[in-house]
Amino acid sequence: MNVIHKECCTCCYDCKSCCMQTLQMCLKKGGKYADSKLCMMLVECAQLCQSVADMCATGCDYCAPVAEACAKACDDCARCCDAMAEPELAKCAEYLRKCAKACRAMCSTVVA
Numbered sequence: 001m002n003v004i005h006k007e008c009c010t011c012c013y014d015c016k017s018c019c020m021q022t023l024q025m026c027l028k029k030g031g032k033y034a035d036s037k038l039c040m041m042l043v044e045c046a047q048l049c050q051s052v053a054d055m056c057a058t059g060c061d062y063c064a065p066v067a068e069a070c071a072k073a074c075d076d077c078a079r080c081c082d083a084m085a086e087p088e089l090a091k092c093a094e095y096l097r098k099c100a101k102a103c104r105a106m107c108s109t110v111v112a
Helices: 005-030 037-058 062-085 087-109
Strands: none
Touching: 005 037, 005 062, 005 087, 037 062, 037 087, 062 087
16 A cells, blocks of 8 residues: 555544544534534545545555545535534534545546
């Protein structure tokens, strides 16, 4: 596994953890923070991040398309987090953007 793939794995694992912690915070706070769209986006990103990290670590041939989907989902979720104007969600948005960037970098190194 090269350095870019290792960075992608690390970013995805970190982002997954952050998404799950943020989801827990949102559900505890309730109200606008427990918005079903936001909560589902956090869960979906966490799942995609886990999948990409696992696939990247094993060198799976299908990693690139999943990483592309993960990057898009992370970007969308980051925008949703930003719209809430909440410090913890802003922190999650940073992790999401970093993950999206790492996924795209990893995809660019995959030779078809």
